Amino acid sequence: MEQPPIIQVRNLVKRYGTFEAVKGISFDVRAGEIFGLLGPNGAGKSTTLEIIETLRDKTEGTVMVDGLDLDRSPNEIKKVIGVQLQTSGYYPGLNLTQLIRLFAGLYNRSVDPLVLLDSVNLRDKAKALYKQLSGGQKQRFSIATTLINDPKIVFLDEPTTGLDPQARRNLWDLIREIRDKGTTVILTTHYMDEAELLCDRVAIIDSGRIIALDTPDGLIDHLVASGFEREREVKKANLEDVFIGMTGKHLREE
Numbered sequence: 001m002e003q004p005p006i007i008q009v010r011n012l013v014k015r016y017g018t019f020e021a022v023k024g025i026s027f028d029v030r031a032g033e034i035f036g037l038l039g040p041n042g043a044g045k046s047t048t049l050e051i052i053e054t055l056r057d058k059t060e061g062t063v064m065v066d067g068l069d070l071d072r073s074p075n076e077i078k079k080v081i082g083v084q085l086q087t088s089g090y091y092p093g094l095n096l097t098q099l100i101r102l103f104a105g106l107y108n109r110s111v112d113p114l115v116l117l118d119s120v121n122l123r124d125k126a127k128a129l130y131k132q133l134s135g136g137q138k139q140r141f142s143i144a145t146t147l148i149n150d151p152k153i154v155f156l157d158e159p160t161t162g163l164d165p166q167a168r169r170n171l172w173d174l175i176r177e178i179r180d181k182g183t184t185v186i187l188t189t190h191y192m193d194e195a196e197l198l199c200d201r202v203a204i205i206d207s208g209r210i211i212a213l214d215t216p217d218g219l220i221d222h223l224v225a226s227g228f229e230r231e232r233e234v235k236k237a238n239l240e241d242v243f244i245g246m247t248g249k250h251l252r253e254e
C-alpha cells in the first residue's frame, strides 16, 4: 500500500499586496525522497518553501506536513522539520561546537556536537569559528544545524549556490546520505544539473505556477516523446569534466 504523502500542498496562493507570487499550486512530497522545486529567480520557490516551513504566512490553500495541518498545528510541524537557520544567528564569538550546543538547547535536545560535525565531515573544524570556514564548509555546517532535532523532513533553500564543482558534488553526496538514512529532503534550486542528478522528483515552477512535475527521467522522456531532438553533441566531455578529472572529486579545502 502506498504511504500517504509526507507533505501535501493544495491550491497554495501567496500574494504580496496585489502581486501574486504563488498562484494556486498543488503537489505532494513522498516520504523518503529528495524533492526539488526547480525554477528561475523570482518563480516563487523560496516563498513556497518558507510557507511550508511555517516561516511565512500563506494567503490561501492548505498545507499538511506529516499529517499535521499548517493552520492548526504550526508548532507541532516545527518539531518534525529541520530548517536552515539564518546565519545572523551564528554568534560570531562561538565556535562550531558551541553553536551546536546553543541550537540544541533551543530545540531542547541533547546532541553530541562531534558526532553531528562528523556526519557533515567537519569534525576537524569543531573549534573553528563560522567565519573561518570555506563556502562549502559553511553550507555543510548549515545543513548540520538542520539535523539537530532529528527531523523527519529537511528543508534546503538553494544549498549549492555559489559553490565550486567539487564542493557541490560533496554536498550532493551529503544530501543523498541524509535521504538514505530515511529523512525526506525538499530543496529549491535553479540548477538543472542539480535537479537532474540529485532529485528523485522535480516540480518545475515558473511565475508562481507548477508547469511540470515528475522524475527527471520522466520529464526528459516526455520532452523527447514530443519530438524534441538536441543538436548532436560532438564533445564527449566539457570543461567541468576536465576540471574534476584533473583536480579530483574530493574536497581540497581541508
Ligand SMILES: Nc1ncnc2c1ncn2[C@@H]1O[C@H](COP(=O)(O)OP(=O)(O)OP(=O)(O)O)[C@@H](O)[C@H]1O
Pocket (backbone or CB within 6 Å): 016, 019, 021, 039, 040, 041, 042, 043, 044, 045, 046, 047, 048, 190
Ligand atoms: N516580502 C515580499 N514582498 C513583496 N514581494 C516579495 C516578497 N518576497 C518575495 N517577493 C516576490 O515574490 C516573487 C517570488 O519570490 P521568491 O523569493 O519566492 O522566488 P524564488 O523562486 O525563490 O527566487 P530566487 O531564486 O530569486 O530566490 C518575486 O517576484 C519576489 O520579488
